[in-house]
Amino acid sequence: MPELLDIAKRIAEQARGEEQIEAYVSWNRDTEIRAFEGEVESLSSAESAGIGIRVIQGNRQGFAYVGDLDERHARETLEEARDNARFASVDEHAGLAEPDGVSVQELELWNDELAGFANADKIALALELERKVRAGDERIRQVVSADYGDSSGESAIASSKGIAVSSRETTCFISADAVAGSGDDTQTGSGYSVGRGAGDIDVNKAARDAIDRATRLLGAKKPASGRIAVVFDPRITATLLSILAGTLSGEEVARGRSLFAGRIGEEVATSAFTLVDDPTDIRAFGASAVDSEGLACRRNVLIEGGRLSKYLYDSYSSRVAGTFSTGSAVRGGFKSIPGVGARALALAPGELDQNGIIAAIGDGLLIQGISGVHSGVNRVSGDFSVGAEGIMFRQGRLAEPVREITIASTIQKILQNVLFIGNDVEWLPSNASGVSLAIGEIAMSGA
Amino acid sequence: MTWSESEFSNVSGLEDVLVGKSEIERAIHQALLHGGEFAEVFVEDRRTTGISLDDRRVEELATGRDRGAGIRVVVGDTTGFAHTADISGAGLVAAAMAAASIAKSGGGGVREIQLVQQHYPSRGTVEIYPESIAKATKVALLESADDAARSVNGAIRQVSAGYGDSRRRFVVANSDGVYASDDQVRTRLFVMCVAAGDGGMQTGYESIAYTVGYELFDRISAQETATKAANRAIAKLVARPAPSGVLPVVLKSGTGGILFHEACGHGLESDHIVKDASVYANRIGETVASPSVTLVDDGTVADKWGTSTIDDEGYLSQRNVLIENGVLTDYMWDLLRSRKEGRASSGNGRRQSYQHLPMVRMTNTYLMPGSDDPDEIVAQTQNGVYVAQLGGGQVNTATGDFVFGMTEAYLIENGKITEPIRDANLIGNGPEVLQRIDAVGSDFDMSPGTCGKDGQSVPVGCGQPTLRISGVTVGGTAGA
Numbered sequence: 001m002p003e004l005l006d007i008a009k010r011i012a013e014q015a016r017g018e019e020q021i022e023a024y025v026s027w028n029r030d031t032e033i034r035a036f037e038g039e040v041e042s043l044s045s046a047e048s049a050g051i052g053i054r055v056i057q058g059n060r061q062g063f064a065y066v067g068d069l070d071e072r073h074a075r076e077t078l079e080e081a082r083d084n085a086r087f088a089s090v091d092e093h094a095g096l097a098e099p100d101g102v103s104v105q106e107l108e109l110w111n112d113e114l115a116g117f118a119n120a121d122k123i124a125l126a127l128e129l130e131r132k133v134r135a136g137d138e139r140i141r142q143v144v145s146a147d148y149g150d151s152s153g154e155s156a157i158a159s160s161k162g163i164a165v166s167s168r169e170t171t172c173f174i175s176a177d178a179v180a181g182s183g184d185d186t187q188t189g190s191g192y193s194v195g196r197g198a199g200d201i202d203v204n205k206a207a208r209d210a211i212d213r214a215t216r217l218l219g220a221k222k223p224a225s226g227r228i229a230v231v232f233d234p235r236i237t238a239t240l241l242s243i244l245a246g247t248l249s250g251e252e253v254a255r256g257r258s259l260f261a262g263r264i265g266e267e268v269a270t271s272a273f274t275l276v277d278d279p280t281d282i283r284a285f286g287a288s289a290v291d292s293e294g295l296a297c298r299r300n301v302l303i304e305g306g307r308l309s310k311y312l313y314d315s316y317s318s319r320v321a322g323t324f325s326t327g328s329a330v331r332g333g334f335k336s337i338p339g340v341g342a343r344a345l346a347l348a349p350g351e352l353d354q355n356g357i358i359a360a361i362g363d364g365l366l367i368q369g370i371s372g373v374h375s376g377v378n379r380v381s382g383d384f385s386v387g388a389e390g391i392m393f394r395q396g397r398l399a400e401p402v403r404e405i406t407i408a409s410t411i412q413k414i415l416q417n418v419l420f421i422g423n424d425v426e427w428l429p430s431n432a433s434g435v436s437l438a439i440g441e442i443a444m445s446g447a
Numbered sequence: 448m449t450w451s452e453s454e455f456s457n458v459s460g461l462e463d464v465l466v467g468k469s470e471i472e473r474a475i476h477q478a479l480l481h482g483g484e485f486a487e488v489f490v491e492d493r494r495t496t497g498i499s500l501d502d503r504r505v506e507e508l509a510t511g512r513d514r515g516a517g518i519r520v521v522v523g524d525t526t527g528f529a530h531t532a533d534i535s536g537a538g539l540v541a542a543a544m545a546a547a548s549i550a551k552s553g554g555g556g557v558r559e560i561q562l563v564q565q566h567y568p569s570r571g572t573v574e575i576y577p578e579s580i581a582k583a584t585k586v587a588l589l590e591s592a593d594d595a596a597r598s599v600n601g602a603i604r605q606v607s608a609g610y611g612d613s614r615r616r617f618v619v620a621n622s623d624g625v626y627a628s629d630d631q632v633r634t635r636l637f638v639m640c641v642a643a644g645d646g647g648m649q650t651g652y653e654s655i656a657y658t659v660g661y662e663l664f665d666r667i668s669a670q671e672t673a674t675k676a677a678n679r680a681i682a683k684l685v686a687r688p689a690p691s692g693v694l695p696v697v698l699k700s701g702t703g704g705i706l707f708h709e710a711c712g713h714g715l716e717s718d719h720i721v722k723d724a725s726v727y728a729n730r731i732g733e734t735v736a737s738p739s740v741t742l743v744d745d746g747t748v749a750d751k752w753g754t755s756t757i758d759d760e761g762y763l764s765q766r767n768v769l770i771e772n773g774v775l776t777d778y779m780w781d782l783l784r785s786r787k788e789g790r791a792s793s794g795n796g797r798r799q800s801y802q803h804l805p806m807v808r809m810t811n812t813y814l815m816p817g818s819d820d821p822d823e824i825v826a827q828t829q830n831g832v833y834v835a836q837l838g839g840g841q842v843n844t845a846t847g848d849f850v851f852g853m854t855e856a857y858l859i860e861n862g863k864i865t866e867p868i869r870d871a872n873l874i875g876n877g878p879e880v881l882q883r884i885d886a887v888g889s890d891f892d893m894s895p896g897t898c899g900k901d902g903q904s905v906p907v908g909c910g911q912p913t914l915r916i917s918g919v920t921v922g923g924t925a926g927a
Binding site: 036039040041042043044045046047048049050061062063064065066067068073077080083084085086087088089091119141142144179186187188222225255256257259335336337371372374375376378380381382383385386387403404405406407408409443445446447 | 498501502503504505506507508509510511512513514515523524525526527528529530531532533545549550582583586604605607641643647648649650689691692693719722723724726802804837838839840841843845846848849850851852854869870871872874875876920921922923924
């Protein structure tokens with residue numbers, strides 16, 4: 001394989017006069033295996049690579065990409081990006097990231113052993129997972145999928161501004177989707193385990209999780225509507241934090257598309273609520289030494305003690321706001337330009353575990369699954385209405401499971417009604433970690 | 448459906464652009480030689496243009512090109528898959544051997560294959576290829592949308608608009624002798640508006656998306672699309688909190704098709720069926736819906752977002768009746784699942800790109816119109832919710848449970864549509880909702896969407912007449 005950084009530099013060097021050029025070059029090798037009924041249903045193995053080129057000419061930005069590393073294609077793509085720049089609006093803030101002197105930390109995100117991990121061993125993991133889910137509980141009726149996947153990826157960014165960085169990482173996961181049944185009742189649940197290499201994978205945990213999540217809601221009924229205290233399971237909290245981070249993007253704020261626009265310094269949450277995005281924490285799945293414009297990733301405190309303290313910025317949005325990039329540029333691969341995003345959100349943990357929180361609240365609903373998040377949460381108005389399922393609790397003890405309900409509130413009210421934050425931090429395959437989170441009152445729609 | 452018999456997919460043209468027949472044959476041959484029982488080569492070339500306008504500014508004009516081949520080899524119940532960006536003869540053979548060795552090591556027999564070129568009448572009726580339109584013209588289109596949205600009302604504070612076109616050409620061939628190609632052109636526009644009022648900010652969204660060329664904008668103007676989005680945001684400024692609880696819900700024609708796509712369609716995809724992971728498994732011939740329900744998946748509807756001449760496995764797109772007068776008649780099939788069942792593919796094998804394995808997917812899924820007067824359906828609803836636009840949603844195919852966001856909805860009070868309500872979710876169970884459809888209108892409309900499944904996104908269409916569901920849970924914050 002050619003050196004990605006060399007390819008990126010050769011493209012960036014083509015800049016003429018005042019022109020700015022940035023090349024993002026990436027390469028990935030992925031394996032995906034699906035087991036079904038003791039056999040390998042499918043096995044995919046592939047390498048993919050591509051180049052995304054940004055050009056800034058006279059305060060106009062153009063972008064083009066190509067899905068290979070061919071030099072001739074790279075030259076054509078550069079010309080295409082130059083042509084595209086002619087049609088963009090003149091924007092005084094257009095431009096690439098300026099090196100900011102923040103030093104890049106060494107993060108070990110690459111596991112050498114993954115390259116030597118044989119397909120036969122990968123298959124064995126997927127088959128073992130399927131077997132354990134099937135055998136783990138007599139109510140498991142089907143294991144729809146039991147997957148093993150891994151990915152080794154490298155990327156490089158070079159620009160005419162003097163950026164020249166490369167990074168690489170490996171990831172490895174197993175996951176299972178189980179269907180449990182009892183009489184006419186059917187429920188589903190998924191379990192997974194992730195890491196940087198096969199040694200991090202815990203098949204028993206993934207199997208147990210899939211079984212528990214599929215079986216614990218069997219017999220669930222639709223409860224009567226009402227207002228109720230809720231406790232979000234760590235996985236659900238992670239989803240909520242991802243949504244929240246979307247509203248704290250400097251890009252969305254600048255465009256008037258965030259309910260938190262213009263509220264820096266205000267009390268937006270209860271005083272126990274401290275939210276940090278720290279991609280340099282290698283426990284985080286989204287950990288990264290550099291952002292997608294080549295600046296060093298760094299720890300950013302977004303909400304401190306309930307007070308809104310910072311928005312996330314890439315270089316463009318920071319120029320619009322008259323501030324500095326927080327090293328928070330993210331991109332969906334070589335096919336897209338950078339935008340703003342969080343990578344490793346975490347809430348400062350509290351004192352109690354989930355049982356302790358439930359005991360302290362007394363009566364409420366433990367929420368274990370939500371759905372319709374992308375349609376049910378409006379980042380501008382803050383309106384929040386999602387499908388949910390979980391287990392009621394009374395006098396501090398878990399009671400009957402419930403399903404087919406919605407919970408509704410606003411993001412603003414949820415943050416002002418935080419009762420407890422748990423100490424049960426879970427690092428998840430997401431841009432957020434999870435922790436149990438209790439909210440004082442929420443509208444529950446049921447029967 | 449109508450199309451001109453004289454228009455054919457231009458296979459020879461694609462050979463020049465993509466890869467020759469002999470190279471494809473050699474790759475399939477090598478795959479079989481190395482143990483494959485079935486082998487398929489899919490070669491794709493995709494060019495895209497995307498332009499986004501935000502806050503009166505052309506923020507991005509991006510173009511891209513992806514070209515490569517995906518090779519699938521089946522041995523027993525195991526599928527091996529490899530893809531490559533190298534579509535030379537040598538690249539194809541290397542990928543074919545990789546896929547075969549993945550599927551099974553060694554032991555296969557030699558089998559002669561003969562590719563027979565399929566000439567299908569093209570469903571593509573492209574009048575103006577988007578690549579023939581100057582980039583400046585596309586930019587001006589977005590600017591006209593922005594102007595139109597802002598001129599609706601001073602309350603409109605932000606407008607973002609996006610334009611996209613794609614031309615996707617592919618050749619697919621397999622060891623059963625299938626050899627076909629397609630040239631798919633899709634064009635779309637969306638407009639999102641933010642309006643500000645005393646009660647905070649609200650959003651309005653509208654999109655148009657068709658399997659046609661740039662002539663789309665001669666049929667539906669960008670201004671009209673923008674005006675709809677703006678009016679939607681403005682209407683919601685005075686919206687009250689949505690009610691909470693089980694209520695009758697009337698879905699305006701063309702807005703609720705996604706509900707049937709999610710809540711029923713996914714459960715009728717044969718991959719879920721053969722794994723017994725669908726509420727509809729083993730229920731052919733049973734009554735699964737109210738007698739007024741006829742559900743169809745149809746990849747042949749002219750110009751719609753989910754339409755194509757052939758599917759991504761080289762089989763002709765079809766009109767498949769899934770539920771007829773409430774009775775479950777069939778599922779949707781791709782090649783592998785249908786081979787196993789000894790039946791024909793229903794033309795539902797689709798994939799996001801050459802880097803993805805095909806699987807069972809919907810095309811355009813819709814509920815057939817009935818005989819009720821749409822206005823009467825509202826008039827005969829005492830109290831409920833009228834949904835004029837649904838946003839996204841999701842379903843659990845094993846249980847049928849779904850959620851959907853309402854992005855434009857109104858209260859129905861005493862048989863009349865009254866005040867707008869704020870965004871909220873609907874939640875329910877697909878099989879139950881099918882039984883609870885108690886009025887089906889004589890009108891009909893469709894809307895475009897992007898369907899995600901197992902990490903792959905494909906364009907789909909959804910449609911339905913105005914109809915009423917006697918009771919569904921509305922997830923608002925106000926007492927019902």
